[in-house]
Amino acid sequence: MKEILIKNISIGDELLIGQVVNTNAAWLGEHLSEAGFQLDSILTIGDSENAILNAFDACMDADLVLVTGGLGPTADDITKPTVCKFFDTELEFCQAAYDNLVSLFKRRGFKMSERNRGQAMLPKSCEYVPNTYGTAPCMWLEKNGVAFVFMPGVPFEMKGIFTDELLPRIKERFQAIPYEKRVIMTTGIGESFLVDKIKDWEYALPDFLSLAYLPQYGMVRLRLSGRHEDARLLHETLDREVAKLVDLISEYIFSMQDQPIERTVFELLNSKGMTFASAESCTGGNIAHVITLIPGSSVVFKGTAVTYATPMKTKVLSVPAEMIERCGVVSQEVVETMATGVRNLMEVDFGVATTGVAGPSGGTEENPVGTVWIGVASAKGVVSKRFNFGKDRENVINRATIAAYEMLRQQITD
């Protein structure tokens, strides 16, 4: 099966001065891969006729050229006339594009400007592809057997059009090679230790499968993916290899879904009809923040006491001042009392607590920057653990948050 050659041209001065990061190209690369296609290259250029014409010329060896950007109501002035020049055509009024603009403005209750009206002028020889997400048109043109597709640069519009309109057309026109992936979420083990544990398995993988390590704060996502003309063989091989992988590292896997750990905890608690609350010192409310991003999280999450100032640990969470004095605020005794305190205060099944030194200052010999105590209180009692999450403040906060959810998850499933 012949692989088709796909290139992306990203147009926009804002991409060259670093005002905007080109997330569109990465998104296209990912979604093409998952649909069984491969992106060969990405060429990012500014809003100038010369740069655009050179880029078009450089893509004449491709089968399909996906052009993003350069179609807003201002950049329009350069891109569309340049397209006409390259395709040897001229602009003409497109009724379907105009109707789309009218209905869009009507829906939003805005008045249409002359400049917007001009957005309905399209190259004569193009196929108009509807954009229900915004005012920029989407166009499909061909030259010497090369298909050029022009999409707006606004990510939300580009993604919508590509998914709704373009990908189906591309699949119809070109032959894809079946693709499948599996994601395995791990935590509690660093990337290099993970490599050691699974490298023999990885080396023995069939050619058409590949493994990617995607480390994030305190966890490593493993992505096993492959392409094969025989979709069934691909699927079965993935099943088999994932089973082997799970055997090797089962104690570090918190989900076989590509989702953050707080969602796994949310689903677990929700299925059991149980609740939790947090008492946060060094994580500063981040445990609460990440769970409350999930719609409906109020079913399992009842509240948080961020006791950033030490006296508040006594006042709000009933940690005896004497204990803080005796053991220090970053200690096993204090974190366990905080966890129990918030469990009682918020009347929940699980109380999760953190206390530590996020840095960059505040470290001591006994508790250097990065030291974090995490505790989880439940009907079974309290468990706690001491960690060191390094010197970077944001890193400490994020890794402590993930470790707290992992400890909570273990208590729920125990």
Added chain:
Amino acid sequence: MKEILIKNISIGDELLIGQVVNTNAAWLGEHLSEAGFQLDSILTIGDSENAILNAFDACMDADLVLVTGGLGPTADDITKPTVCKFFDTELEFCQAAYDNLVSLFKRRGFKMSERNRGQAMLPKSCEYVPNTYGTAPCMWLEKNGVAFVFMPGVPFEMKGIFTDELLPRIKERFQAIPYEKRVIMTTGIGESFLVDKIKDWEYALPDFLSLAYLPQYGMVRLRLSGRHEDARLLHETLDREVAKLVDLISEYIFSMQDQPIERTVFELLNSKGMTFASAESCTGGNIAHVITLIPGSSVVFKGTAVTYATPMKTKVLSVPAEMIERCGVVSQEVVETMATGVRNLMEVDFGVATTGVAGPSGGTEENPVGTVWIGVASAKGVVSKRFNFGKDRENVINRATIAAYEMLRQQITD
């Protein structure tokens, strides 16, 4: 003055399948701009000899080609031999690169592998540029008057080498055109209304200045920047134009520094020796989270009660159950009582409270999704305001957080 032509080649399969977003190119674009240079184009390709040779050929019209990626201990196998082919040279052992590797491994306490040793083999004709950030070498080569610079793709290494080693060499070798920028942070006004207020001023700006609107949740950063051979003229013109701009929109400006609003609040409170705490319902701890990312924030921030479950508003913040029953949990009465409650509980100068409907469900006719009440209690009493932040949950949380800080800022400066 002749502008030099700079191109970037980004090498790496991971960029084409969307596993990694090319933030390096954006960073280079931004930092070249600020140093008075301009990036002409970015070409992203995979780890293959053919793609690399074609990309090199396509850059022979440039003065300077910045190549990122393709130099890790594995990708190495392709890039370096390809470089030798293109520059008609061969690999030889480089003592300086080897010494750098040895000292790096010594510092980290790791053993050097054979593969790492291979990283000291460099093209004969290259100038070796030290990389103190990692194992990949940085190389400078020339062909027919075009300078090719090879940098590692790991962002932290690339940024370090570029800043420490390369930018000084580039400045020495090529002529920059002076660049200067100013950032004005606004909140409480949408982008389109801002455009209306300042468009006459914007149209009258001299050619060499340009304005960028960079909207983020609930605020708009304005960046006025320019390039001019006469640095003093540029500086004075910026001074004059910024002064005019400030006159037009002073009530919306919260900072002339490029920083988030919580940092402005932190600096204000810190300078006055004052403190605050938050009582959060719909923002779910995000007010606490963003301030605690700032090192030293414990001086001004004392704590938070996230009372996600309604009964906790009564238990922790002393909001009468009768009031919640009578006025509803999303109401002026409740938010003001929460603000006062947390001010008393945490013994601070300012209490900030939020209650609202983050969505996507839970909206009513009276309080549709996106409705948020924000209150600030201080020695002068309580102020409160009702907002609607739209339908997207994350957006509601982020915008409510920024609006809360803006209300707090106004109370501090009042």
